[in-house]
Amino acid sequence: MTTTISRAPTSPDPEEVELDTEITSIRAEIQNLQKHKRILTSSLLTTDPIQKLLRKQPQPPTTTNQTDPLATISPLVHAAGAHTSSNHHRIAFGATAFPFKDPSPTASAAPLLGVRIDVCARNGRFAKPYYILLQHERSRAGPGSGSTKMLKVHRHTVPGFISIAKLESVYLPRPGVLRDNGDGNGDGEGSSGEDEDAEPAKPWKKSGSSTRKQDLRGFVRELRRELVAWHMRVDAIDFLREKLGFVGEGGKALPFDVSPDRDTGIVSLAAVAVEARYVRVEWLDGRVGRFKLSNAGVVERAVVIGDEGRDKKVEDAITGGSGRVETVLDRLRVDVLSGSPGTPGTPEV
Amino acid sequence: MLYLLQWCANTLLTTAMARPKAVRAPTTASLPNNLRIPSSTPSLTKSLGKLSRQALLDLAFTWLDDRNIASFPPYLQADEEDSPDDDEALPYPAGETIEEVRQVYEDLQDRKGAKREVLERILEGDWRNGITLRQLAMADLRYMDDHPASLRWTALELSRIDTKQKKSSKPPPADWSGSVPRMQAATFVQGLQREISPLVKAHYHLAHSATLPLTFLRIFVVDSPYQSPRQAAEIFTDSSRVIYVAFPDSCPYVYTSIAASTGSKATPSPSSVATDTRTLQRLVRDSIPKALSRPQERFSLQATSLAAKNLPTLLALRGPGRSTKSNGAFSIFADAAIEGSPLDPRPSNTVAPGEHIQASHSSPVKGKENPNGSAAKRRSSTIDTSPVSPDSKKRRLAIHSRFGTLGSSLAPAPLDRLDIRLLDKPSSSDEHDDDDDDDDDDVDDSTSTLPAVSLTFSGSDVIGGIRSLAELGIVDPERMPSWMTGEEGVSVATVRLGQRLQKDI
Numbered sequence: 001m002t003t004t005i006s007r008a009p010t011s012p013d014p015e016e017v018e019l020d021t022e023i024t025s026i027r028a029e030i031q032n033l034q035k036h037k038r039i040l041t042s043s044l045l046t047t048d049p050i051q052k053l054l055r056k057q058p059q060p061p062t063t064t065n066q067t068d069p070l071a072t073i074s075p076l077v078h079a080a081g082a083h084t085s086s087n088h089h090r091i092a093f094g095a096t097a098f099p100f101k102d103p104s105p106t107a108s109a110a111p112l113l114g115v116r117i118d119v120c121a122r123n124g125r126f127a128k129p130y131y132i133l134l135q136h137e138r139s140r141a142g143p144g145s146g147s148t149k150m151l152k153v154h155r156h157t158v159p160g161f162i163s164i165a166k167l168e169s170v171y172l173p174r175p176g177v178l179r180d181n182g183d184g185n186g187d188g189e190g191s192s193g194e195d196e197d198a199e200p201a202k203p204w205k206k207s208g209s210s211t212r213k214q215d216l217r218g219f220v221r222e223l224r225r226e227l228v229a230w231h232m233r234v235d236a237i238d239f240l241r242e243k244l245g246f247v248g249e250g251g252k253a254l255p256f257d258v259s260p261d262r263d264t265g266i267v268s269l270a271a272v273a274v275e276a277r278y279v280r281v282e283w284l285d286g287r288v289g290r291f292k293l294s295n296a297g298v299v300e301r302a303v304v305i306g307d308e309g310r311d312k313k314v315e316d317a318i319t320g321g322s323g324r325v326e327t328v329l330d331r332l333r334v335d336v337l338s339g340s341p342g343t344p345g346t347p348e349v
Numbered sequence: 350m351l352y353l354l355q356w357c358a359n360t361l362l363t364t365a366m367a368r369p370k371a372v373r374a375p376t377t378a379s380l381p382n383n384l385r386i387p388s389s390t391p392s393l394t395k396s397l398g399k400l401s402r403q404a405l406l407d408l409a410f411t412w413l414d415d416r417n418i419a420s421f422p423p424y425l426q427a428d429e430e431d432s433p434d435d436d437e438a439l440p441y442p443a444g445e446t447i448e449e450v451r452q453v454y455e456d457l458q459d460r461k462g463a464k465r466e467v468l469e470r471i472l473e474g475d476w477r478n479g480i481t482l483r484q485l486a487m488a489d490l491r492y493m494d495d496h497p498a499s500l501r502w503t504a505l506e507l508s509r510i511d512t513k514q515k516k517s518s519k520p521p522p523a524d525w526s527g528s529v530p531r532m533q534a535a536t537f538v539q540g541l542q543r544e545i546s547p548l549v550k551a552h553y554h555l556a557h558s559a560t561l562p563l564t565f566l567r568i569f570v571v572d573s574p575y576q577s578p579r580q581a582a583e584i585f586t587d588s589s590r591v592i593y594v595a596f597p598d599s600c601p602y603v604y605t606s607i608a609a610s611t612g613s614k615a616t617p618s619p620s621s622v623a624t625d626t627r628t629l630q631r632l633v634r635d636s637i638p639k640a641l642s643r644p645q646e647r648f649s650l651q652a653t654s655l656a657a658k659n660l661p662t663l664l665a666l667r668g669p670g671r672s673t674k675s676n677g678a679f680s681i682f683a684d685a686a687i688e689g690s691p692l693d694p695r696p697s698n699t700v701a702p703g704e705h706i707q708a709s710h711s712s713p714v715k716g717k718e719n720p721n722g723s724a725a726k727r728r729s730s731t732i733d734t735s736p737v738s739p740d741s742k743k744r745r746l747a748i749h750s751r752f753g754t755l756g757s758s759l760a761p762a763p764l765d766r767l768d769i770r771l772l773d774k775p776s777s778s779d780e781h782d783d784d785d786d787d788d789d790d791d792v793d794d795s796t797s798t799l800p801a802v803s804l805t806f807s808g809s810d811v812i813g814g815i816r817s818l819a820e821l822g823i824v825d826p827e828r829m830p831s832w833m834t835g836e837e838g839v840s841v842a843t844v845r846l847g848q849r850l851q852k853d854i
């Protein structure tokens with residue numbers, strides 16, 4: 001209210017504006033409350049006691065009724081129950097499958113196989129689910145078995161730095177495509193194994209036939225692992241930034257001139273790109289470093305360069321100890337590094 | 350990236366502003382950053398004049414920044430004493446200190462005024478000795494940030510060339526990362542310089558975009574082997590000699606621009622007539638994958654049949670985000686518009702799709718999605734609840750299932766041009782009744798040669814246009830082929846039986 005009054009003089013008709021803002025704010029509040037109500041109703045419906053109660057109660061009197069009492073009384077309860085159970089699967093297993101029909105008139109009649117991958121982030125929330133839609137493809141090239149159903153990735157929402165093509169060529173190999181990849185367009189997308197003799201060495205391959213079997217479970221497992229590792233890397237970097245005090249209230253980045261961390265003399269720490277594989281660190285005295293994170297959260301390599309060349313001591317500190325990225329700041333404390341409480345920001349040579 | 354850039358700029362520089370009187374010998378060095386273009390060059394005024402007043406002011410502040418002041422020293426009174434031949438009639442007196450010069454621009458910032466005022470102050474006042482190539486490059490990139498649709502970009506895919514012999518070595522099963530080359534700015538520019546220096550002389554400028562998750566490389570090419578080319582100063586502002594390469598963050602794509610061949614090529618010297626700028630540009634483009642390659646890790650560039658004017662479009666269709674491989678009907682997955690988080694107790698069919706999009710999903714990286722807030726924009730158009738007849742309601746459902754969230758009124762990925770080549774035999778029913786230029790429908794079926802039907806759609810947003818045609822009932826949303834929904838994310842396609850052919854593009 002007070003804000004509207006203060007803003008009023010700029011407009012031609014202050015009273016009207018005031019009423020307008022009031023109306024919009026009330027509307028927004030109504031919407032919020034309605035949303036809240038819907039969340040509460042559905043939460044209530046999905047709770048275990050209610051579900052049990054509704055399922056048990058009407059049974060004695062409706063023995064004469066042929067239809068499922070629950071369905072007649074409340075389809076809402078039914079839907080809520082189904083939704084909860086699928087949510088439980090999504091939370092517990094992280095990968096769920098569903099059918100999807102491509103609406104295109106020229107698409108094949110068979111529905112696509114959708115796989116949904118849920119990843120939980122550090123703040124207890126779930127990231128936007130990742131989807132892979134697989135197409136059934138009939139292939140006659142299978143050895144002896146005639147036509148077999150093959151899966152092929154049709155569409156996906158996996159970020160670009162995870163190579164679906166590589167994963168597909170290893171876990172969902174298709175006989176025709178492999179040959180194409182090998183000498184056709186020459187890209188091959190990396191590590192697809194085309195040589196027959198190399199195959200038995202690979203654990204994920206079923207040896208014996210010239211074409212490997214498709215392994216959808218392995219495909220989803222590896223993909224999910226990669227996605228989770230990415231989220232963990234991002235979370236770890238966020239954690240370090242929070243520890244250094246670079247993240248303000250509500251997760252927002254602070255304005256430009258953040259005060260450097262007193263213990264370590266670090267003025268900036270950020271992921272190099274979206275992939276968050278490399279982390280760039282800057283110190284107060286102009287030293288610049290970069291370290292690489294592994295999927296397991298271990299610092300694999302580190303380079304620190306100052307005015308007098310590389311700073312091996314700090315590099316060792318970054319990769320040393322357990323190598324965990326979460327504790328990297330403890331290892332970088334100036335007093336730990338120099339053995340005495342030195343002034344932050346002096347380069348150790 | 351910027352620091353690296355400055356560092357590499359310093360290392361690549363050889364001589365500071367070689368005077369024409371100095372010995373001219375052909376070298377393979379790059380054009381120096383501080384090669385000055387005379388401020389009196391008319392085309393310089395034109396190319397800087399494209400920028401807005403605020404952009405010019407921002408640039409001046411950047412140039413006067415403590416870190417950059419050594420690279421772009423303004424004209425001070427001390428300089429005036431060195432060159433007494435300067436006449437006193439210049440409209441802008443030279444400042445005494447850099448602080449004073451800064452103050453001038455602060456004052457300009459505070460008061461409103463014409464762009465002209467700032468431009469003249471820069472060219473005739475503080476940088477009257479000339480604008481360096483690097484300053485010009487910075488100005489161009491600033492213009493690009495302000496106008497992301499100013500050039501036409503082609504998306505190319507980087508892919509690794511694997512040698513056959515290496516196949517026997519077991520691939521590390523833990524590495525599923527895409528073929529994103531680890532690019533280090535200085536090394537890359539040096540590699541590029543090594544590749545193209547025998548052929549052309551170039552000036553490089555590398556900077557991260559301020560607004561988009563992109564790294565721009567601006568290459569200016571001249572076909573002269575000399576450090577200070579003797580061509581007229583116009584050549585430095587010739588936009589057809591500039592090639593932009595953009596590297597989107599964390600994805601195996603590269604965007605290149607062949608600048609529009611606007612004929613500002615005034616043929617200043619006979620030597621530049623011999624080699625046309627297109628050849629120079631091709632030379633540069635061919636050497637990009639070579640410069641990115643390393644031993645045991647070679648890259649090649651492949652076409653992805655997408656060219657568009659808008660950089661956000663390219664980022665959405667060939668970028669690091671979710672929508673790269675799921676468009677059209679599948680954009681509901683890219684936006685996660687159908688289902689909520691597993692913690693949402695509400696059954697997903699009772700929640701509006703817009704709510705899912707903006708829902709409480711935690712984004713792993715702030716601004717990972719399209720930085721222009723596409724999700725919020727898309728949302729606005731999906732919800733409108735005016736009472737409608739059941740027929741149009743059905744149509745709207747069909748449209749929603751075909752287009753997903755794509756192509757709605759504020760589409761984040763507008764294609765400005767869509768070229769489709771149809772290989773089907775012309776049948777009795779012609780379902781493409783749009784603004785096309787199909788010419789030969791009356792060819793007899795019996796002829797052995799297939800008639801080539803090419804459709805070209807152009808406009809500010811082609812897919813959005815088709816969507817609104819469908820909303821108006823002109824296009825049947827249920828029967829139209831999937832390329833009309835933008836599902837493939839391409840701008841050029843060859844289509845047979847409604848399916849895009851992967852080869853022969």
